[in-house]
Amino acid sequence: MTEELNDIIKGCQRRKYRYQKKLYDKYASLLYAICFRYFKNADDANDALQEGFIKIYEKIGAYRGEGSFEGWIKRVQVNICLMQIRKNKRTYALEDEVVDESYAEEEQEGNFNGIEPQVLFRMIKELSDGYRTVFNMYVLDGYSHKEISEYLSISEGTSKSQLARAKKILREQVLSWQNRVKN
């Protein structure tokens, strides 16, 4: 942890306005990207970002320097997004289905390169709510299927199948994009 970050954390723990502002300026863009991954609606993402920072300021006193600070605030923000989704009562029609084992192997293959992060980001946003949430949680935020099933009150099998579907769609989009660029 850099000294600057250490000062910011300590300042925020002491409720210093100046340091809270610095923390926002340093991490707002990172956390906003997380919010936008979970919400299609910009208003929802804005709300989630505000709530996330409020919670970070509130709970930063409990941060003892164990583990990465960036990882900690990312996890806080993700949880806030999940809570926000639940408050908005988004209903996800997640149907369980048999996981296609062969697909699970196929998805590993591919030569993916040359795509801007913004494009990838947009591809994720265009997924349906259920696929997007599971994909975000598993691939980008590091939750296990077990944890996802607990959070979303679904079975692990449902979580796996949702992820597989999401990855399939994204893979097709990536390959399609690459072909377009080549041509």
Next chain:
Amino acid sequence: MKGKKDINDFFKDGVGDFRMEPPKKVRRKLLLVLLLGKLVSGYRKYVVGAVLLAVGTAVVFFSGAEGEFVDNKSVRESAVVDDLEEEHLRSFSESEVSKNDLTSVKEINAKEESGREAGVNSQKRFSQIQKEEVFSTVEVAQNELVGKNDRKEFASIQKRAIKSNEDKTRGEVNEVLAKEAVLVVEPKNDDEKYRMEVSMEPEEKGSGEEKTEENALVEIKKENEERDEVNNNGAQLAQVEPEAGTKDYIKDSKLESLKLSDLKDTSIDTVTKHLDLTDEASKDSILVLDSLSPALAKVDTVSQNLGAEPDDSSSLKPKPKLSYALAPYIAADVVLNNLDSMKYLPAYSVGVLAGVSIKHSTVYAGVAYSSTSFEQSYTYSMDSVVAYFRPNYDVTEVQEMKIDSTVNGNDSSGVWVSYDTTYVSRLDSSLVTDTIYNNETFDKKGVQKISLNYLTVPLYYAYTFSRGKHGVELSVGTELNFLLNNGDVSGTTPSGSVTVPEHATLNVEKFYINYRVSAAYFYKISGNLEVFTELRYRQVNKSLIRGSAKNRYLGGAIGLKWRFD
């Protein structure tokens, strides 16, 4: 970005650290909320302190003619403020003002109030419906669910009960249940997790037949064990309190109203079992699962969850801690209302104060030696005999012979021939003095200086607010003064001798009370030691010298203060 075989890694590397600038309005709003919260919480004590001083001063001034004392009780009541210790100050969620700001930031308005009420009404109606038609079945199931803490099993039982009575009980709750079949599982008490509404699990739909209660219990038991395992591994997850409107919130609120707060952390079934011994109606309201009610669903969960949050040790106010202070000081005051015939000199005092502090309030008592002096002019008359010396001259006439001789220059005989003798008169004077004696009366003016020494006992209440090493202390109180002696009375006469004219005897008060308000600035030299300087106003309740005016003093003091626990 080099080619990635695994699409997971590809997206993770591509989007993992992707950043997006949020709209400026978000930043503005958030920082404004932060600043407002900080201003209100940080300067609230100054505002209260200023109000206290204004009230105290106004009361003293307006009641000064009669020497009435400011009501200590009213001063203390106006000075009571919330706990302002820094570790207790939170940005938002523990402060009502900042919570309200949060509410405004999230644009939650009165609609949710009505939504909340509607939700509660729906909840009540639902519970009533259940009680009448459905709950007879559920009750039986409940009693058999001893020790189970999973809401799911209750929901499945409830669903069966509802299904069995679908002809009897209709209403919006049952319609919603039938259409959406959504299950909401609230977070566990000891583990804040967030669950989302999902459809009923397919395995339940595809089973084709209802499971027996026993099978349901076994399955649920397994799931509970799995969940506990996940909970133990989820230590790093950020904690978020259960929201108002959730089952836990409803349950906790109800438990509080039934004075069963100790059951908050237990499962609903245990609560139910307990409530079996108490109140049927209460049990119904606790066990309601109207998660589908749109009105309930609109309940704002963050902004209103102030008082009913599960106990969080980090938000507990620390118990007030007593501390003590010792402060020697010296002070000087000047009198504001001197009279022509009586001129008060500056009063001095030296003493020591002892104080007991709790939070920002301190009560001081002390002892001091004070000296008040004044000069009084007076006139007197003196009789005396005055001697006058008048110079005189005696004049006498004296004749002297004057020989007139001439010398014939041609006569060489050397014989002088006197031709004539005359007599000349001259005056001879000598000084003679006369002495005259007169009796006269003189009017004289004198000044006498009188010093009065008192033992002073200050008693007052002070309120302190500080920032860093600097601070201000406002106080109101009283001082009791006991005359130690009559003091020195000295006077002067034109002759320079020290005498005590008759009218120097004065009626001096042996005891008086003066009221005081003051404002002191202090600077912390070290952790326990402060130096302070004080501006103070005092008013005596009666005149020190009977018949003269009631004195008003304005002065200052300096001193040191030791604070210790």
